[in-house]
Amino acid sequence: xxxxxFKNGELYCEDVKVTDVVQSVGTPLxxxxxxxxxxxxxxxxxxxxxxxxxxxxxxxxNDNLAVLKTLADQGAGFDIVSLGELKKALMVNADPKxxxxxxxxxxxxxxxxxxxxxxxxxxxxxxxxxxxxxxxAKAMNKKPQVALRINPxxxxxxxxxxxxxxxxxxxxxxxxxxxxxxxxxxxxxxxxFCGLHVHIGSQILTREPFVKALKKVLGFIETLKAAGIHxxxxxxxxxxxAVYKDExxxxxxxxxxxxxxxLEKTGLKIIMEPGRFITANAGIFVTKVLYxxxxxxxxxxxxxxxxxxLIRPALYDAYHEIVPVKRPKTxxxxxxxxxxxxxxxxGDYFAKERELPQMNQGDLLAIMTAGAYGYVMASNYNVxxxxxxxxxxxxxxxVTKKRETxxxxxxxxxxxxxxx
Ligand SMILES: *Cc1c(COP(=O)(O)O)cnc(C)c1O
Numbered sequence: 001x002x003x004x005x006f007k008n009g010e011l012y013c014e015d016v017k018v019t020d021v022v023q024s025v026g027t028p029l030x031x032x033x034x035x036x037x038x039x040x041x042x043x044x045x046x047x048x049x050x051x052x053x054x055x056x057x058x059x060x061x062n063d064n065l066a067v068l069k070t071l072a073d074q075g076a077g078f079d080i081v082s083l084g085e086l087k088k089a090l091m092v093n094a095d096p097k098x099x100x101x102x103x104x105x106x107x108x109x110x111x112x113x114x115x116x117x118x119x120x121x122x123x124x125x126x127x128x129x130x131x132x133x134x135x136x137a138k139a140m141n142k143k144p145q146v147a148l149r150i151n152p153x154x155x156x157x158x159x160x161x162x163x164x165x166x167x168x169x170x171x172x173x174x175x176x177x178x179x180x181x182x183x184x185x186x187x188x189x190x191x192x193f194c195g196l197h198v199h200i201g202s203q204i205l206t207r208e209p210f211v212k213a214l215k216k217v218l219g220f221i222e223t224l225k226a227a228g229i230h231x232x233x234x235x236x237x238x239x240x241x242a243v244y245k246d247e248x249x250x251x252x253x254x255x256x257x258x259x260x261x262x263l264e265k266t267g268l269k270i271i272m273e274p275g276r277f278i279t280a281n282a283g284i285f286v287t288k289v290l291y292x293x294x295x296x297x298x299x300x301x302x303x304x305x306x307x308x309x310l311i312r313p314a315l316y317d318a319y320h321e322i323v324p325v326k327r328p329k330t331x332x333x334x335x336x337x338x339x340x341x342x343x344x345x346x347g348d349y350f351a352k353e354r355e356l357p358q359m360n361q362g363d364l365l366a367i368m369t370a371g372a373y374g375y376v377m378a379s380n381y382n383v384x385x386x387x388x389x390x391x392x393x394x395x396x397x398x399v400t401k402k403r404e405t406x407x408x409x410x411x412x413x414x415x416x417x418x419x420x
Contacts, residue, residue, distance in 0.1 A: 001036075001039070001281075002033065002039075002127070002281040002282060003033040003036045003039075003282075003392075004018075004036075004284055004366070004368065005033045006034065006280040006327060009326060009327040009329065010325070010326055010327075011323065011325045011366055013031050013032075013033050013284070013392040014033055014034070014035055014392045014393065015088075015392075015394055015395040015396075016392045016396070016397045017279070018031065018190055018284075018286060018325050018364070018366065018397060019325060019326070019364065020254040020397075021286075021390055021392075021397055022286060022288075022325075022364060024397075025320065025388050025390060025403070026302055026403070027286055027287055027288040027304055027305070027364065027387075027401055028285060028286060028287040028288070028303075028304055028309055028372060028387045029285070029286050029387045029388050029389070030283055030284070030285055030286075030371075030375050030387055030388070030389045030390065031284050031285075031286060031390050031391075031392065031393055031397075032062075032064065032067060032207050032279075032282055032283045032371055032389065032390070032391045032392065032400075033282050033283075033391075034066075034070055034391055034393035034394075035393070036189065036281060036282035036371075037067060037070045037071060037278060037279065037395075038074060040277060040278040040279075040281070040282060041055065041057075041071055041074045041076060041278050041348035042074070043251075043252040043253075044240075044252045044272065044274055044277065044278070045074075045075075046252075046253075047251075047253045047255065047256035047319050048252075048254040048256050048260070048270070048272070050260060050264075051063065051260065051263055051264060051270050052271065053263075053270040053271060053272050054077050054098060054120075054224070054270070054272070055075075055076050055077065055270045055271075055272050055274065056076065056077040056078050056079040056098065056099070056100050056235075056272065056273050057071045057076045057077070057078055057273075057274065057275065057278060058078075058079040058238045058273045058274065058276075059078050059079065059080060059085050059088070059089065059273030059275075059278050060079075060081050060085065060275065060373075060376060061275030061276050061278070061280075061372040061373055061376065062205070062275075062279040062283070062371055062372055062373075062374070062375065062376060063085060063088050063376055064375065064389050064391070064400055064401060065088065065091060065092060065400060065401075066280060066372075066389075066391040066398075066400035067282075067391070068088060068091075068092045068094070069092040070090065070123060070391075071278070072089075072092045072093065072387060073211070076098070076239055076269075077094065077095065077098025077100070077120070078094050078098065078099050078100075079097055079099075079100050079102060079104070079273040079275075079372075080099060080100070080101050080119075081101070081102055081103040081106075081240070081291065082103065082110065082359070083109065083110040083113055083114075084116060086099065086101070086110075086117065086119070089220045090117070096117045096118045096119050096120070097118070097119075098120060099114075099117075099119040099120055099122050100119065100120050100121055100122075100123055100147075100235060100271060100273070101114050101119055101121075101122045101123060102123040102125070102149065102197070102199070102273075103125070103147070103329045104125040104126065104129075104170055106122070106129060106132070106133075108132060108136055108338065110134050111132060111137075112136050112139075112140060114144075115136065115137055115140055115142050115144045116140070118214065119144075120145065120271075121144070121145035121146055121147050121194055121195065121233065122144060122145070122146045123146075123147050123148075123149045123197040123235060124146045124147065124148055124149060124173075125149050125171060125172055126173065126174065127173075127177065130146070130181065130188055130191065131188075133146060133190075133191060134188040134189070134190045134268075135190075137171070137190035137191065138189075138190045139192060142396055143189075143190050143191065143192050144189065144190075144191065144192065145191075145192045145193075145194040145195075146191045146192065146193055146194065146195055147193075147194060147195035147197045147233060147235055148178050148181060148193070148195075148196055148197065148290060149172040149173060149177075149196075149197040149198065149199070150172055150173060150175065150196055150197065150198045150216075150217055150220065151165060151166070151167060151169070151172030151173060151174055151196055152165055152172075152175070152176055152200065152212070152217060153165070153166050153174070153175075153216075154200050154209055154216065154217040155167065155343045156200045156201030156202075156204050156209045156239065157202045157204065157205070157206065157208075157209055158201050158202060158204055158205075159316050159317070160202065161315065161316055162201050162202040162203055162316065163200070163201040164199060164200060164201045164202075165198070165199070165200025165201055165209075165213060170280055171199070171244065172197075172198070172199075175216070175220055178196075178220065179220070179223065179224075182224055182227075182229055185229075193229075193231070194231060194232045194233055195219070195231045195232055195233030195234055195235060195268065195271075196199070196217055196221065196231060196233075196234055196235070197234075197235040197237065197271075198213055198214070198217050198235070198236060198237055199236075199237025199239065199273065200213050200237065200239060201239055202238065202239050202241075202249070202275070202276060203239070203241045203242070203276060204239040204240065205241045205247055205248075205249045205250065205279065206249075206279045207250055207251060207254065207255060207258035207259070210236075210239070210255070210258070211258060211259060211262070213257055214236065214262045214263075215262070217234070218265065218266060221234070221266055221268075227237075229409060230285075231268055232268060232269055233268055233269050233270075234263070234266050234268040234269070234270055234271070235270075235271035235272075235273065236259070236271070236272055236273075237272075237273050238272070238273040238274045238275045238277070239274075240252065240255060240274050240277035241275050241276070241277070242277055242280030242281055242317045242369060243281065244280075244318065244319050244320060244321065244368075244369045245319045245321065245371070252277070255287075255354075261343055265418045267378070267420045275372060276372040276373070278372075279371040279372045280369050280370075280371050280372035280373075280391055281368075281369050281371065283370050283371020283372070283374060283375075284367060284368050284370050284371070285305060285309065285310050285365045285366070285370035285387075286305075286325065286364060286366050286367075286376060287303040287305030287309075287341075287350075287364070287365050287366040288302055288303060288304045288305065288318075288362060288363070288364055288365075289301055289302070289303055289359050289360065289361055289362060289363045289365065290302050290303060290304050290342070290361065291361065291363075292359070292360075292361065296415060297339040298337075298338060299335055299336065299338070300310065300337060300338050300339075300340050301337045301338070301339045301340070301356070301359055301365075302340055302341075302342065302343065303339060303340070303341060303342075303350070303365060304341075305340030305341055305350070305367070305387070306342050306343040306348050306381075306382070306384065307341055307343050307345060307347060307348040307349075307381070307383050308341075308343060308378060308379045308380065308382060308386075309374075309375075309377075309378050309383040309384075309386065309387050310350070310370055310374050310377075310378070311377050311379075312367055312369060312373060312377075313349055313351070314345070314347040314348065314349070314369075315377070315398075319351075320351065320367045320368055320370065321340055321367075321368040321369065322350060322351050322354060322356065322365055322366070322367055322371055323365070323366050323368065324356070324357060324359065324363060324364070324365060324366075324370070325363075325364035325365065325366050326363070326364070327357075328357050330356070332357045333354050333357075333358055334356060334357050334407050335355070335356065335358065335359070336353045336354065336355055336356075337351075337352045337353075337354060337359075338351065338352050338353065338354070338357055339354060339356075339365065342382075343381060343382050343384075344382065350367055356371070373389070375389055375401075380409055383401055383406075383409055385404030385405060385408060385409055386403070386404045386412070387403055388402055388403040389400060389401040
Protein backbone atom coordinates (compact mmCIF):
# COMPACT_ATOMS: atom_id res chain seq x y z
CA UNK A 1 0.00 0.00 0.00
CA UNK A 2 1.04 3.57 -0.58
CA UNK A 3 -0.34 7.10 -0.43
CA UNK A 4 -0.52 7.88 -4.14
CA UNK A 5 -4.22 7.46 -4.90
CA PHE A 6 -6.85 8.88 -7.23
CA LYS A 7 -9.66 11.10 -5.95
CA ASN A 8 -12.21 12.28 -8.48
CA GLY A 9 -9.90 11.22 -11.29
CA GLU A 10 -6.89 13.17 -10.03
CA LEU A 11 -3.73 11.69 -8.57
CA TYR A 12 -2.95 12.75 -5.01
CA CYS A 13 0.04 12.22 -2.78
CA GLU A 14 -1.57 12.02 0.65
CA ASP A 15 -3.82 15.14 0.66
CA VAL A 16 -1.89 17.05 -1.97
CA LYS A 17 -2.89 17.12 -5.63
CA VAL A 18 0.07 16.17 -7.79
CA THR A 19 -0.90 18.87 -10.32
CA ASP A 20 -0.63 21.50 -7.56
CA VAL A 21 2.96 20.45 -6.91
CA VAL A 22 3.71 20.58 -10.63
CA GLN A 23 2.22 24.08 -10.88
CA SER A 24 4.55 25.18 -8.14
CA VAL A 25 7.83 23.47 -9.14
CA GLY A 26 7.43 22.36 -12.77
CA THR A 27 8.43 19.04 -14.30
CA PRO A 28 10.10 16.61 -14.13
CA LEU A 29 10.16 16.03 -10.39
CA UNK A 30 10.39 13.39 -7.68
CA UNK A 31 7.61 13.31 -5.11
CA UNK A 32 7.76 11.43 -1.80
CA UNK A 33 5.10 10.57 0.75
CA UNK A 34 6.10 10.98 4.40
CA UNK A 35 3.27 8.72 5.50
CA UNK A 36 4.27 5.84 3.20
CA UNK A 37 7.86 6.03 4.46
CA UNK A 38 6.71 5.81 8.07
CA UNK A 39 4.21 3.07 7.23
CA UNK A 40 6.79 0.84 5.51
CA UNK A 41 9.34 1.34 8.27
CA UNK A 42 6.70 0.52 10.87
CA UNK A 43 5.69 -2.65 9.02
CA UNK A 44 9.19 -4.08 9.40
CA UNK A 45 9.53 -2.87 12.95
CA UNK A 46 6.25 -4.47 13.98
CA UNK A 47 6.88 -7.74 12.16
CA UNK A 48 10.17 -8.18 14.00
CA UNK A 49 9.06 -6.58 17.30
CA UNK A 50 9.74 -9.82 19.16
CA UNK A 51 13.51 -9.44 18.72
CA UNK A 52 13.66 -5.63 18.53
CA UNK A 53 16.24 -5.47 15.73
CA UNK A 54 18.19 -2.35 14.86
CA UNK A 55 16.77 -1.29 11.49
CA UNK A 56 19.49 0.50 9.53
CA UNK A 57 17.94 2.04 6.43
CA UNK A 58 20.21 1.38 3.42
CA UNK A 59 20.58 5.00 2.40
CA UNK A 60 21.99 4.26 -1.02
CA UNK A 61 18.33 3.60 -1.98
CA ASN A 62 17.36 7.20 -1.20
CA ASP A 63 19.61 9.72 0.52
CA ASN A 64 17.29 12.72 0.49
CA LEU A 65 17.62 14.57 3.80
CA ALA A 66 13.85 14.76 4.37
CA VAL A 67 13.61 11.00 3.83
CA LEU A 68 16.53 10.36 6.18
CA LYS A 69 15.10 12.69 8.84
CA THR A 70 11.71 10.99 8.61
CA LEU A 71 13.28 7.59 9.20
CA ALA A 72 15.72 8.76 11.89
CA ASP A 73 12.73 10.19 13.76
CA GLN A 74 11.21 6.71 13.67
CA GLY A 75 14.31 5.32 15.34
CA ALA A 76 16.03 4.08 12.19
CA GLY A 77 19.78 3.72 11.98
CA PHE A 78 21.63 3.82 8.67
CA ASP A 79 23.56 1.42 6.48
CA ILE A 80 26.12 3.58 4.69
CA VAL A 81 28.58 2.92 1.87
CA SER A 82 30.62 6.13 1.70
CA LEU A 83 31.86 9.13 3.65
CA GLY A 84 29.29 11.28 1.85
CA GLU A 85 26.50 9.07 3.15
CA LEU A 86 28.00 9.18 6.64
CA LYS A 87 28.00 12.99 6.57
CA LYS A 88 24.41 13.10 5.33
CA ALA A 89 23.35 10.73 8.11
CA LEU A 90 24.98 13.06 10.65
CA MET A 91 23.11 16.02 9.10
CA VAL A 92 19.85 14.47 10.33
CA ASN A 93 21.39 13.79 13.75
CA ALA A 94 21.63 10.05 13.24
CA ASP A 95 23.03 8.24 16.25
CA PRO A 96 26.55 7.03 15.24
CA LYS A 97 25.92 3.92 17.31
CA UNK A 98 23.15 3.08 14.82
CA UNK A 99 25.38 3.35 11.74
CA UNK A 100 26.96 0.38 9.96
CA UNK A 101 29.40 0.82 7.08
CA UNK A 102 29.49 -1.56 4.08
CA UNK A 103 31.34 -1.16 0.73
CA UNK A 104 34.05 -3.26 -0.91
CA UNK A 105 36.26 -0.20 -1.38
CA UNK A 106 36.49 1.86 1.79
CA UNK A 107 39.34 4.38 1.65
CA UNK A 108 41.67 5.19 4.54
CA UNK A 109 39.98 8.57 4.87
CA UNK A 110 36.53 7.00 5.07
CA UNK A 111 37.72 4.49 7.65
CA UNK A 112 39.36 7.07 9.89
CA UNK A 113 36.35 9.44 9.75
CA UNK A 114 34.01 6.58 10.65
CA UNK A 115 36.27 5.50 13.53
CA UNK A 116 36.47 9.09 14.75
CA UNK A 117 32.69 9.45 14.71
CA UNK A 118 32.32 6.10 16.46
CA UNK A 119 29.99 4.13 14.19
CA UNK A 120 28.55 0.84 15.43
CA UNK A 121 30.68 -1.35 13.15
CA UNK A 122 32.28 -1.84 9.75
CA UNK A 123 31.00 -4.60 7.51
CA UNK A 124 34.28 -5.86 6.13
CA UNK A 125 34.45 -7.35 2.67
CA UNK A 126 38.05 -8.59 2.24
CA UNK A 127 41.34 -9.50 3.94
CA UNK A 128 43.25 -6.41 2.80
CA UNK A 129 40.38 -4.27 4.08
CA UNK A 130 40.81 -5.84 7.53
CA UNK A 131 44.52 -4.98 7.37
CA UNK A 132 43.67 -1.41 6.39
CA UNK A 133 41.10 -0.85 9.16
CA UNK A 134 43.53 -2.39 11.66
CA UNK A 135 46.31 -0.07 10.43
CA UNK A 136 44.15 3.06 10.58
CA ALA A 137 42.75 2.13 13.99
CA LYS A 138 46.26 1.50 15.34
CA ALA A 139 47.40 4.95 14.23
CA MET A 140 44.38 6.41 16.03
CA ASN A 141 44.88 4.16 19.04
CA LYS A 142 41.33 2.82 18.69
CA LYS A 143 39.71 -0.60 18.48
CA PRO A 144 36.63 -0.34 16.25
CA GLN A 145 34.08 -3.13 15.91
CA VAL A 146 34.05 -5.08 12.66
CA ALA A 147 31.64 -7.65 11.26
CA LEU A 148 32.73 -10.00 8.50
CA ARG A 149 30.50 -9.85 5.47
CA ILE A 150 29.95 -13.47 4.57
CA ASN A 151 29.37 -14.46 0.97
CA PRO A 152 27.15 -17.51 1.47
CA UNK A 153 27.23 -18.46 -2.24
CA UNK A 154 23.46 -18.41 -2.56
CA UNK A 155 21.48 -17.37 -5.65
CA UNK A 156 19.03 -14.62 -4.76
CA UNK A 157 16.77 -15.39 -7.74
CA UNK A 158 16.67 -11.76 -8.82
CA UNK A 159 18.10 -9.61 -11.66
CA UNK A 160 21.77 -10.41 -12.36
CA UNK A 161 22.80 -6.81 -11.69
CA UNK A 162 21.35 -6.89 -8.16
CA UNK A 163 22.44 -10.32 -6.99
CA UNK A 164 25.38 -10.10 -4.58
CA UNK A 165 25.62 -13.34 -2.62
CA UNK A 166 27.35 -15.76 -4.96
CA UNK A 167 31.08 -16.27 -5.34
CA UNK A 168 30.85 -14.78 -8.83
CA UNK A 169 30.06 -11.43 -7.18
CA UNK A 170 32.64 -9.07 -5.71
CA UNK A 171 30.92 -8.92 -2.33
CA UNK A 172 31.76 -10.53 0.98
CA UNK A 173 34.21 -13.16 2.16
CA UNK A 174 33.89 -16.86 1.42
CA UNK A 175 33.25 -19.12 4.40
CA UNK A 176 36.65 -20.83 4.34
CA UNK A 177 38.52 -17.53 4.44
CA UNK A 178 36.13 -16.16 7.08
CA UNK A 179 36.85 -19.16 9.28
CA UNK A 180 40.60 -18.59 8.93
CA UNK A 181 40.24 -14.92 9.78
CA UNK A 182 38.21 -15.63 12.90
CA UNK A 183 40.67 -18.28 14.07
CA UNK A 184 43.57 -15.91 13.54
CA UNK A 185 41.84 -12.74 14.69
CA UNK A 186 44.69 -12.05 17.13
CA UNK A 187 46.60 -10.88 14.06
CA UNK A 188 44.41 -7.80 14.12
CA UNK A 189 44.89 -6.43 17.64
CA UNK A 190 43.11 -3.18 16.79
CA UNK A 191 39.88 -4.83 15.61
CA UNK A 192 37.01 -6.04 17.73
CA PHE A 193 35.37 -8.86 15.77
CA CYS A 194 31.79 -8.33 16.89
CA GLY A 195 29.59 -9.99 14.30
CA LEU A 196 28.72 -11.29 10.89
CA HIS A 197 26.97 -9.65 7.98
CA VAL A 198 25.17 -11.15 5.01
CA HIS A 199 23.39 -9.40 2.14
CA ILE A 200 22.55 -11.57 -0.84
CA GLY A 201 20.89 -9.11 -3.20
CA SER A 202 17.92 -6.89 -3.86
CA GLN A 203 14.26 -7.23 -4.91
CA ILE A 204 14.09 -10.77 -3.51
CA LEU A 205 10.49 -11.93 -3.72
CA THR A 206 10.53 -15.14 -1.72
CA ARG A 207 11.83 -16.36 1.59
CA GLU A 208 13.85 -19.29 0.26
CA PRO A 209 17.09 -17.46 -0.65
CA PHE A 210 17.10 -15.67 2.72
CA VAL A 211 16.50 -18.89 4.64
CA LYS A 212 19.18 -20.68 2.65
CA ALA A 213 21.72 -17.94 3.34
CA LEU A 214 20.76 -17.73 7.00
CA LYS A 215 21.15 -21.46 7.49
CA LYS A 216 24.70 -21.23 6.16
CA VAL A 217 25.51 -18.31 8.43
CA LEU A 218 23.95 -20.08 11.40
CA GLY A 219 26.09 -23.12 10.74
CA PHE A 220 29.10 -20.85 10.67
CA ILE A 221 28.11 -19.21 13.96
CA GLU A 222 27.89 -22.70 15.51
CA THR A 223 31.36 -23.57 14.20
CA LEU A 224 32.70 -20.40 15.78
CA LYS A 225 30.94 -21.08 19.06
CA ALA A 226 32.46 -24.55 19.17
CA ALA A 227 35.86 -22.87 18.76
CA GLY A 228 35.07 -20.58 21.68
CA ILE A 229 34.42 -17.51 19.51
CA HIS A 230 31.36 -15.56 20.59
CA UNK A 231 29.78 -12.70 18.66
CA UNK A 232 27.34 -9.92 19.50
CA UNK A 233 25.67 -9.03 16.21
CA UNK A 234 24.18 -10.64 13.16
CA UNK A 235 23.45 -8.19 10.34
CA UNK A 236 21.07 -9.83 7.86
CA UNK A 237 21.29 -7.10 5.21
CA UNK A 238 18.41 -5.89 3.04
CA UNK A 239 16.81 -7.18 -0.11
CA UNK A 240 13.10 -7.26 0.71
CA UNK A 241 11.19 -6.61 -2.50
CA ALA A 242 8.80 -3.81 -3.39
CA VAL A 243 5.79 -4.12 -5.71
CA TYR A 244 6.49 -2.65 -9.15
CA LYS A 245 3.94 -4.50 -11.24
CA ASP A 246 1.98 -7.57 -10.26
CA GLU A 247 4.63 -9.26 -8.12
CA UNK A 248 3.35 -10.77 -4.92
CA UNK A 249 6.42 -10.39 -2.75
CA UNK A 250 6.49 -11.70 0.76
CA UNK A 251 5.13 -9.17 3.23
CA UNK A 252 7.29 -7.99 6.11
CA UNK A 253 5.23 -10.27 8.35
CA UNK A 254 5.68 -13.33 6.12
CA UNK A 255 9.39 -12.59 5.96
CA UNK A 256 9.53 -12.32 9.75
CA UNK A 257 7.53 -15.54 10.22
CA UNK A 258 9.98 -17.37 7.96
CA UNK A 259 13.23 -16.21 9.54
CA UNK A 260 12.43 -15.28 13.16
CA UNK A 261 12.96 -18.85 14.41
CA UNK A 262 16.47 -18.83 12.91
CA LEU A 263 17.28 -15.37 14.21
CA GLU A 264 16.10 -16.17 17.73
CA LYS A 265 18.25 -19.28 17.78
CA THR A 266 21.41 -17.18 17.36
CA GLY A 267 20.83 -15.20 20.54
CA LEU A 268 22.58 -12.30 18.77
CA LYS A 269 21.42 -8.71 18.38
CA ILE A 270 19.92 -8.53 14.89
CA ILE A 271 20.60 -5.66 12.48
CA MET A 272 18.52 -5.27 9.31
CA GLU A 273 19.30 -3.09 6.28
CA PRO A 274 16.13 -2.60 4.23
CA GLY A 275 16.32 0.01 1.49
CA ARG A 276 13.94 -0.52 -1.41
CA PHE A 277 11.15 -1.95 0.76
CA ILE A 278 10.90 1.31 2.69
CA THR A 279 11.25 3.94 -0.02
CA ALA A 280 10.37 2.43 -3.42
CA ASN A 281 6.59 2.85 -3.17
CA ALA A 282 6.98 6.06 -1.20
CA GLY A 283 8.10 7.96 -4.29
CA ILE A 284 6.96 8.75 -7.82
CA PHE A 285 8.59 10.52 -10.73
CA VAL A 286 6.36 13.01 -12.53
CA THR A 287 7.02 13.96 -16.12
CA LYS A 288 5.22 15.93 -18.84
CA VAL A 289 4.37 14.83 -22.36
CA LEU A 290 6.31 17.01 -24.82
CA TYR A 291 5.50 15.40 -28.15
CA UNK A 292 3.58 12.56 -29.72
CA UNK A 293 5.27 10.75 -32.56
CA UNK A 294 3.93 8.03 -34.83
CA UNK A 295 6.25 6.62 -37.48
CA UNK A 296 3.68 4.21 -38.90
CA UNK A 297 5.25 1.26 -37.10
CA UNK A 298 5.43 2.57 -33.56
CA UNK A 299 3.92 5.24 -31.41
CA UNK A 300 6.10 7.26 -29.06
CA UNK A 301 5.25 9.52 -26.16
CA UNK A 302 8.22 11.83 -25.75
CA UNK A 303 8.38 13.15 -22.19
CA UNK A 304 10.56 15.74 -20.46
CA UNK A 305 12.13 13.26 -18.00
CA UNK A 306 14.95 11.03 -19.16
CA UNK A 307 17.23 8.16 -18.24
CA UNK A 308 19.49 10.69 -16.56
CA UNK A 309 16.65 11.28 -14.05
CA LEU A 310 15.53 7.66 -13.60
CA ILE A 311 17.86 5.04 -15.02
CA ARG A 312 16.25 1.85 -13.70
CA PRO A 313 14.50 0.84 -16.96
CA ALA A 314 17.74 1.32 -18.92
CA LEU A 315 20.02 -0.24 -16.30
CA TYR A 316 17.93 -3.14 -14.98
CA ASP A 317 15.20 -3.56 -17.60
CA ALA A 318 13.03 -2.46 -14.70
CA TYR A 319 9.27 -2.21 -15.04
CA HIS A 320 7.56 0.89 -13.66
CA GLU A 321 3.81 1.39 -13.64
CA ILE A 322 2.93 4.57 -15.58
CA VAL A 323 -0.33 6.39 -14.96
CA PRO A 324 -1.79 9.65 -16.27
CA VAL A 325 -1.93 12.16 -13.41
CA LYS A 326 -5.44 13.11 -14.57
CA ARG A 327 -7.66 10.25 -15.62
CA PRO A 328 -9.56 10.92 -18.82
CA LYS A 329 -13.14 11.96 -17.96
CA THR A 330 -14.71 9.76 -20.58
CA UNK A 331 -13.60 6.34 -21.66
CA UNK A 332 -11.01 6.95 -24.34
CA UNK A 333 -9.24 4.59 -26.67
CA UNK A 334 -5.96 3.20 -25.47
CA UNK A 335 -2.90 2.53 -27.57
CA UNK A 336 0.43 0.78 -27.14
CA UNK A 337 3.18 3.35 -26.92
CA UNK A 338 6.85 3.64 -26.00
CA UNK A 339 7.33 6.27 -23.31
CA UNK A 340 10.72 7.80 -24.08
CA UNK A 341 12.88 10.67 -22.85
CA UNK A 342 14.81 13.37 -24.72
CA UNK A 343 18.27 11.83 -24.21
CA UNK A 344 20.30 10.77 -27.24
CA UNK A 345 20.32 7.06 -26.37
CA UNK A 346 18.04 4.25 -27.49
CA GLY A 347 18.11 3.03 -23.88
CA ASP A 348 16.35 6.24 -22.83
CA TYR A 349 12.88 4.89 -22.19
CA PHE A 350 10.52 4.38 -19.27
CA ALA A 351 8.30 1.78 -20.93
CA LYS A 352 7.96 -0.08 -24.19
CA GLU A 353 4.70 -1.08 -25.89
CA ARG A 354 2.73 0.17 -22.89
CA GLU A 355 -1.05 0.37 -23.10
CA LEU A 356 -1.97 3.95 -22.20
CA PRO A 357 -5.02 6.13 -22.78
CA GLN A 358 -4.82 8.79 -25.48
CA MET A 359 -2.40 11.43 -24.20
CA ASN A 360 -1.91 14.99 -25.39
CA GLN A 361 0.95 17.46 -25.35
CA GLY A 362 1.30 18.93 -21.86
CA ASP A 363 -0.37 15.98 -20.07
CA LEU A 364 1.35 14.66 -16.97
CA LEU A 365 2.44 11.09 -16.33
CA ALA A 366 3.38 9.56 -12.99
CA ILE A 367 6.07 6.89 -13.05
CA MET A 368 5.31 4.88 -9.97
CA THR A 369 7.57 3.16 -7.44
CA ALA A 370 10.43 5.56 -8.12
CA GLY A 371 11.42 6.22 -4.50
CA ALA A 372 14.33 3.73 -4.40
CA TYR A 373 17.38 3.86 -6.66
CA GLY A 374 15.72 6.76 -8.48
CA TYR A 375 17.05 10.23 -7.74
CA VAL A 376 20.21 8.79 -6.16
CA MET A 377 21.26 7.44 -9.57
CA ALA A 378 20.34 10.60 -11.48
CA SER A 379 23.11 12.21 -13.51
CA ASN A 380 23.75 15.33 -15.53
CA TYR A 381 24.11 13.45 -18.81
CA ASN A 382 23.33 15.72 -21.78
CA VAL A 383 23.97 18.70 -19.44
CA UNK A 384 20.60 18.32 -17.83
CA UNK A 385 20.03 19.56 -14.30
CA UNK A 386 18.72 16.93 -11.91
CA UNK A 387 15.03 17.31 -11.03
CA UNK A 388 13.80 18.63 -7.69
CA UNK A 389 12.74 16.35 -4.84
CA UNK A 390 9.53 17.24 -3.05
CA UNK A 391 8.08 15.66 0.08
CA UNK A 392 4.43 15.65 1.14
CA UNK A 393 3.15 15.33 4.68
CA UNK A 394 -0.63 15.46 4.98
CA UNK A 395 -1.73 18.57 3.10
CA UNK A 396 1.71 20.21 3.10
CA UNK A 397 4.48 19.88 0.57
CA UNK A 398 7.95 21.31 0.35
CA VAL A 399 10.87 21.18 -2.06
CA THR A 400 13.59 19.34 -0.13
CA LYS A 401 16.14 19.51 -2.94
CA LYS A 402 16.00 22.21 -5.58
CA ARG A 403 16.09 21.63 -9.29
CA GLU A 404 19.68 22.07 -10.49
CA THR A 405 20.40 25.21 -12.44
CA UNK A 406 22.89 25.66 -15.26
CA UNK A 407 25.19 27.39 -12.75
CA UNK A 408 25.07 24.25 -10.59
CA UNK A 409 26.10 22.19 -13.60
CA UNK A 410 29.21 24.20 -14.50
CA UNK A 411 30.33 24.97 -10.94
CA UNK A 412 33.99 24.10 -10.58
CA UNK A 413 34.54 23.74 -14.31
CA UNK A 414 37.02 26.04 -16.07
CA UNK A 415 38.84 26.26 -19.36
CA UNK A 416 42.57 25.55 -18.73
CA UNK A 417 44.89 28.57 -19.04
CA UNK A 418 46.88 26.85 -21.81
CA UNK A 419 43.73 26.73 -23.96
CA UNK A 420 42.88 30.36 -23.50
C1 LIG B 1 21.97 -2.26 -1.30
C2 LIG B 1 22.20 -2.83 0.04
C3 LIG B 1 21.13 -2.94 0.95
C4 LIG B 1 19.72 -2.57 0.62
O1 LIG B 1 19.17 -3.39 -0.36
P1 LIG B 1 17.61 -3.27 -0.69
O2 LIG B 1 17.38 -4.30 -1.71
O3 LIG B 1 17.35 -1.90 -1.18
O4 LIG B 1 16.86 -3.56 0.58
C5 LIG B 1 21.42 -3.42 2.21
N1 LIG B 1 22.68 -3.79 2.57
C6 LIG B 1 23.71 -3.71 1.71
C7 LIG B 1 25.06 -4.11 2.16
C8 LIG B 1 23.51 -3.22 0.43
O5 LIG B 1 24.54 -3.15 -0.42
